[in-house]
Amino acid sequence: MRGDELFELVDALLCADGPVTSPVDLTLVAEHRRGHGAMYEALSCGNVDVPRLRQVLAGLPMPRAADGRLVLAVDVSNWLRPDAPTSADRLFCHVYGRSGRSSDQFIPG
Structure with missing residues (x-):
């Protein structure tokens, strides 16, 4: 019971x-x-x-694609939440080769 x-x-x-x-x-x-x-x-x-x-x-089976690779899902969106007080501190945007730099970087957004 x-x-x-x-x-x-x-x-x-x-x-x-x-x-x-x-x-x-x-x-x-x-x-x-x-x-x-x-x-x-x-x-x-x-x-x-x-x-x-x-x-x-x-013992649960791992989710796999047709070719046998593992299928994992992760939410990596940088969805803005203006009502969240900590959103500005925790949001990072992926930027591609900015200001003449050849490498990508993460900057606070």
């Missing part, structure tokens, strides 16, 4: 509309079908078999 509740907590966490500030907030998400008492019991008495989880995750 606790395993089911832990699973529902993960579902609720993944389906929440925004940041979760406390575990009790997860009980208000539609995917969480049990009461808050079950949540407290699962968090205090439930457990995860870490070696088994590691074995299951490590």
